[in-house]
Amino acid sequence: MIAKIDRDGCISCGMCVEICPEVFHMGDDGLADVHQNPVPNEAEKGAVTAQESCPVSVIHVE
Template identity: 50%
Template sequence: MKAIVDRDECIGCGLCEATCPEVFEMDVDNIATVIVEVIPGEYEDGAMEAQDECPVTAITVS
C-alpha cells in the first residue's frame, strides 16, 4: 500500500501525524508528507485510519 497527501487540500491539522507518525510527518510548511515509499504492513491500519480521519480528505491510501 502507498499513501498520498494532496498538499493543496491539507490544512495542517496534524491529525495524520498524531494517528500514524510512522507514515505521516509534518514538513516545514506544516503540510503533511508521506515518509515511506511503501507502507509497512503493520502500519497499514494506522494509515487507513489517518485517511478516514483527515477533515479535508487530503489523504489517499491505496
C-alpha cells in the same frame, strides 16, 4: 500499499501524524507529508485510519 497526500488541500491539522507517525510527518512548510512509502505492513491500519479521519479528505491510501 502507497500513501499520498494532496498537499494543496492540507489544513495542517496534524491528525494524520498523531494517528500514524510511522507514515506521516509535518513538512518544513507546515503541511502534512508522507515519509514512508510503501507503507510498512504494521502501519497499514494506521494509514487507513488517518485517511478516514482526515477532516479535508486529502489522504489517499491504496
